[in-house]
Amino acid sequence: MALDITVANRVASIKINHNAANTLTQESFEGFRDALKRFENDDSVRVVVFTGNDSGYFSNGFEPALFLRQSYEYNLNVCRLVNETAMYFFFFSKPIIACLNGHAMGAGAVFALFSDWRLMGESGGRLGFPEALLGMNFPAFVARYMQDLIGVQRTRDILFGGKSLKGPDAVEIGLADKVFPEESLVAETMKFAEKLAKSPLQTLTGMKRARTEYYRPIFEAMRENDAAELAKIMTSSVTQEGLLSIVEKRRPRFE
Numbered sequence: 001m002a003l004d005i006t007v008a009n010r011v012a013s014i015k016i017n018h019n020a021a022n023t024l025t026q027e028s029f030e031g032f033r034d035a036l037k038r039f040e041n042d043d044s045v046r047v048v049v050f051t052g053n054d055s056g057y058f059s060n061g062f063e064p065a066l067f068l069r070q071s072y073e074y075n076l077n078v079c080r081l082v083n084e085t086a087m088y089f090f091f092f093s094k095p096i097i098a099c100l101n102g103h104a105m106g107a108g109a110v111f112a113l114f115s116d117w118r119l120m121g122e123s124g125g126r127l128g129f130p131e132a133l134l135g136m137n138f139p140a141f142v143a144r145y146m147q148d149l150i151g152v153q154r155t156r157d158i159l160f161g162g163k164s165l166k167g168p169d170a171v172e173i174g175l176a177d178k179v180f181p182e183e184s185l186v187a188e189t190m191k192f193a194e195k196l197a198k199s200p201l202q203t204l205t206g207m208k209r210a211r212t213e214y215y216r217p218i219f220e221a222m223r224e225n226d227a228a229e230l231a232k233i234m235t236s237s238v239t240q241e242g243l244l245s246i247v248e249k250r251r252p253r254f255e
Contacts (some may be wrong), residue, residue, distance in 0.1 A: 010194070012048045013190070014051070014054050015053060018053075021071065022055065022057045023059070023060050024059060024066075026132065029081050036092050046094060046199070046201050047096075050098050052101050053109045054101075055102065056102045056103065058099075058100045058103060058104040058108055065248040072232065074214060075234045076228060079227035089111055094204065095196060095207075096114075096117075098118045103126050107131060116208070118176040119179070122180065122181055127175060132162065133162035133242075135239045136242065137230060139230065140226050141226055241253060
């Protein structure tokens with residue numbers, strides 16, 4: 001996956017620059033993981049910022065063809081990689097800021113959710129979880145964190161309804177932290193990141209661990225079963241129809 005990476009003022013900026021919708025493949029998840037590993041022990045980097053390219057998408061989630069007409073065993077290996085990468089992202093030792101300068105959907109929204117801050121435009125991209133509309137399910141360990149973040153009822157309504165939210169609405173329920181005008185979003189994000197990066201490294205890593213470590217045994221206990229359940233449903237005829245509807249740019253026809 002194409003990632004444009006720059007480092008300045010103790011901030012690593014990682015721009016997802018894969019395709020027009022920044023859809024995610026196996027190489028995408030490996031790329032996220034490897035990019036973070038690069039900065040794990042690099043003391044010159046204290047904060048990481050993820051952004052999308054200028055296509056209007058932070059990430060539109062899975063590339064539909066990733067799971068289309070594949071075997072259960074293949075899908076299981078991909079789902080294990082996805083969960084491994086998501087957990088590495090969540091437990092990364094330094095703060096991560098998601099600059100949502102475009103739509104963040106599905107798996108793209110999960111990575112935004114697992115960032116420490118989510119900054120959005122006032123009227124541009126949406127943050128959403130459309131899995132239910134495509135006949136998919138959702139990882140239990142991600143849902144558990146979302147419930148802690150925004151509450152059980154709001155998580156229920158978002159997941160069952162396949163909802164997506166604009167920036168102000170996401171901020172209102174705690175799914176995003178702040179909105180800025182689209183034209184200043186990236187600049188404001190970098191300004192905040194550079195201010196945060198002035199803190200001592202040991203403070204940043206210590207606070208990050210304090211915030212996330214509680215979830216480690218919970219996520220570990222869930223992730224293998226989550227991968228198996230996701231692989232199973234991705235192989236089902238219902239989800240295959242959902243994926244095919246994306247490729248063919250039509251509404252899914254569920255029985």
